[in-house]
Amino acid sequence: MNEKDLEINCLKSTQILSDSIDGYATQQEITQLTEHLKHCNYCKIARNQFSTIFEQIKLLFENHHIG
Numbered sequence: 001m002n003e004k005d006l007e008i009n010c011l012k013s014t015q016i017l018s019d020s021i022d023g024y025a026t027q028q029e030i031t032q033l034t035e036h037l038k039h040c041n042y043c044k045i046a047r048n049q050f051s052t053i054f055e056q057i058k059l060l061f062e063n064h065h066i067g
């Protein structure tokens with residue numbers, strides 16, 4: 001695998017982000033996402049917001065005994 005294989009755009013990055021939270025992202029996608037987050041501040045912010053939102057959803061479900 002060379003450097004070029006790890007390059008993804010911001011749209012792809014957020015898709016992987018969402019997949020990884022659901023547990024569907026592949027190891028290669030996780031690597032691509034990690035590489036992307038090293039140099040993209042927008043996606044770093046997006047990742048933080050994603051995890052905050054998903055934490056809140058989890059808490060909501062737990063508090064209401066759903067799922």
Ligand SMILES: [Zn+2]
Pocket residue numbers: 009010011013036040041042043
């Ligand atoms: Zn990005």
